[in-house]
Amino acid sequence: MSVVHSAARVVDAKVPSCRNCSLNPSCATSPDLTLIESFKIAHGRAWSGDVIIEQGAQRPRLFTMFSGWGIKYKSLDSGERQVVHLLLPGDLVGLETCVTGVSEFGVQAVTDVTYCAFDAERFSEVATAPGVSRRIMMMQAHESSMIAERLTAVGACDAKRNLAHLIASIHLRLLKLGLSQEHGFRLPLSIQQIADCCGLTPVHVHRVLRALREENIVELDCRKIEILDLKALREIARVSGMELPQGFIL
16 A cells, blocks of 8 residues: 655745746746746645645646656545556646536646646636647646556556556656656655556565566666666567657647
């Protein structure tokens, strides 16, 4: 069972300009720039382990990850938890809370994170703008595709391919963000969090990692992934590599 800590966070008073967004340089020339800037209300911070959105909360929240890692998860009354999506810079978070009024998932910071917070009470108003609504639609469709691919690996693949897919898909996402090297990346997830992503036990994760190391494919040391054979890893994982069109970060 995973332990989730409660959180009470402060929010920065100063709001970085969307015109200088390092995640989306094209935002500066977007016709929706003025509307997006008026929609953004703060630059939030959370520390490693903090719960940013509580599962079941009836408070609309909407933000995009600016830096750091987070997880989107579903917990059962019995205590088990499944991580349904890893959150990285640029990801839109909390859309379902604006649409349904309740959070079906919890969101927790894995590392210290910062995020661009939007005025959830204005969501219906802002979403009527064609450019903004298209951005939201594309971002949500992209997330749904990634979640579907991961859950297919969890439910239909053996443990080796499941874990290989997790590593390869994270690596691909980080490469596209410029946050990874070709043959390795820092993985801040604990073994328990990796297990929660894969629907495995920590013991099983250790066994698969050992097998991948013995086959000279992947090695995990001090929360750093070293990819020894990228071609072999991708052949085992069979990631789709679906890309979000450039310029669709809110």
